[in-house]
Each structure stands twice: as structure tokens, then as C-alpha cells.
Amino acid sequence: EAQVTQNPRYLITVTGKKLTVTCSQNMNHEYMSWYRQDPGLGLRQIYYSMNVEVTDKGDVPEGYKVSRKEKRNFPLILESPSPNQTSLYFCASSLGSREQYFGPGTRLTVT
Amino acid sequence: KQEVTQIPAALSVPEGENLVLNCSFTDSAIYNLQWFRQDPGKGLTSLLLIQSSQREQTSGRLNASLDKSSGRSTLYIAASQPGDSATYLCAVTDSWGKLQFGAGTQVVVTP
Numbered sequence: 001e002a003q004v005t006q007n008p009r010y011l012i013t014v015t016g017k018k019l020t021v022t023c024s025q026n027m028n029h030e031y032m033s034w035y036r037q038d039p040g041l042g043l044r045q046i047y048y049s050m051n052v053e054v055t056d057k058g059d060v061p062e063g064y065k066v067s068r069k070e071k072r073n074f075p076l077i078l079e080s081p082s083p084n085q086t087s088l089y090f091c092a093s094s095l096g097s098r099e100q101y102f103g104p105g106t107r108l109t110v111t
Numbered sequence: 112k113q114e115v116t117q118i119p120a121a122l123s124v125p126e127g128e129n130l131v132l133n134c135s136f137t138d139s140a141i142y143n144l145q146w147f148r149q150d151p152g153k154g155l156t157s158l159l160l161i162q163s164s165q166r167e168q169t170s171g172r173l174n175a176s177l178d179k180s181s182g183r184s185t186l187y188i189a190a191s192q193p194g195d196s197a198t199y200l201c202a203v204t205d206s207w208g209k210l211q212f213g214a215g216t217q218v219v220v221t222p
Contacts, residue, residue: 031208043200043212050208058209090154097142097208102155 002027004103006091012109013081021076021106023091029101031094032074033058034066036087037105043090049074081110113138115203117213125221130188132216134201139179141203146175146186149198149215158199159186191220 004025013019025032033048035058045058049068063085065077074093078085091103114137124130134144143162147155159175161168161184167176172189188195198217202210 033209035210042214043202043210045209048207048209088152092210094208097204097206099145099157099160100202100204100208100210101157102147104154105152107152 002101004091004093004101006089006103006106008106009104010107012111014111015082016080019078019081019108021078021089021091021108023074023076023103024072025074025091025093025101026072027093027095027101028071029093029095030071031096031100032068033092033100034064034074034076035090035092036060037090038087046076046089081108083110086110113141113203113205113211115201115211115213117199117201117216119216120214121217121219123219123221124191126191126193128191130186130191130195130218130220132186132188132199132201132218134184134186134213136182136184136203136211138203139182140205141179142206142208143204144175144177144184145202145204145210146173146184147200147202149200151198155200191218193220193222196220 034046047066049055089106092100094100145160146158161177174187198215200215202212
């Protein structure tokens with residue numbers, strides 16, 4: 001089944017404790033991206049990757065890192081999480097600018 | 112900078128009525144436009160994708176139109192059902208694959 005998976009689905013952590021949210025797709029898509037969704041602010045792009053080893057900043061990249069060492073995986077790294085990074089995170093993938101497929105989301109709480 | 116607006120922000124209709132959801136965007140240089148459905152606390156499900164060269168796209172009870180020159184898209188849902196209750200998001204894609212989302216229209220269909 002074609003899908004985008006994210007782990008973990010739910011995470012509660014403390015300020016400053018490094019964490020990684022994994023994202024994996026099985027559709028051989030070149031394009032992958034991360035979004036965060038906040039009430040009143042909608043969905044905003046954090047980082048995107050157009051292919052292996054090619055990444056770039058989206059609209060709200062501060063406090064986040066990404067890497068794309070394999071085509072199928074695009075992890076999101078929070079080196080020192082802060083409470084303002086409490087949010088619902090989505091990973092997405094597509095073939096170039098075609099239809100985008102979203103993962104189920106990761107709800108992160110930073111205390 | 113591309114801005115995407117969805118009106119109304121919320122909509123409540125009795126079962127059986129047709130739904131009309133509006134989306135407008137400020138920059139007509141889009142690659143495609145996608146409509147998504149999001150259930151509370153869940154991920155995004157792609158409903159329809161309209162390429163910039165197309166005027167409309169249909170899937171079952173759903174029909175989406177696109178007028179790129181005026182920066183507008185409309186999603187029609189015929190004969191609404193309680194199961195159609197959700198938030199509907201539109202997003203425009205640029206040639207790099209980046210999605211810019213509207214804030215969404217929250218729909219409630221009452222039995």
C-alpha cells in the first residue's frame with residue numbers, strides 16, 4: 001500500500017531534549033516536506049527536499065534540522081526543543097509538483 | 112508572496128443540501144491546486160487535484176473548478192451527508208512543489 005508513515009505519532013518531551021521525528025514513504029517520490037499545523041495559523045512549511053542530499057528552508061525553519069540521505073526517508077530533528085514548537089507535524093511526499101500525500105501526523109508537546 | 116484565503120471559515124448545512132466552498136489566491140502563477148479533507152486530529156486526505164491548465168475536476172459527488180486568471184477555485188459537494196463533516200483545505204502548488212495552504216473551511220452537515 002502506498003503510504004507516508006511518521007513516528008512517533010504522539011510525543012511529550014521537555015525543553016532542550018533532542019528529538020527526531022521520522023518520515024518514510026514507499027512511493028519512490030523525489031519531493032518530501034515537513035509542515036506544522038497550529039490553530040489560527042494553518043499549515044506552514046518547515047523544510048523541503050527535492051531529492052537525496054538536496055534540502056531547503058520553508059517558511060518556518062528556525063529550530064529545526066532535516067537530512068535526506070535516502071530517497072525514502074526525511075527525518076525532522078529538533079536539537080533543542082522549546083515550548084513554542086508544540087504543534088501537530090505532518091510529513092508529505094510527491095512526484096515533483098504533482099499530488100501530495102500526507103502522513104498521519106505527529107502531535108508534539110514540549111513542556 | 113502567495114496568499115490563499117478560504118471563505119467561509121465555517122459552514123453548517125442540513126443533510127442533502129449542496130456544499131459550496133471557496134478558495135482564492137493572490138498569485139496566478141501556480142502549478143496546480145489541491146483540495147484536501149481533514150478530520151479532527153487526523154492527517155490530510157487529498158480529494159481533487161486540478162492542474163493549472165484545467166478548468167475543473169470531478170470525483171463522484173465532488174467537483175472542483177479553477178479560474179486561474181481570477182485566482183479562484185470552488186469545491187462543490189453534491190447532496191451532502193453527515194460523513195462529509197470535516198475541515199476542507201485548499202492549497203496551491205508552485206513549480207518547485209511547495210504548497211501554500213488556506214486556513215480551511217470547517218463544515219458541519221446535520222442529519
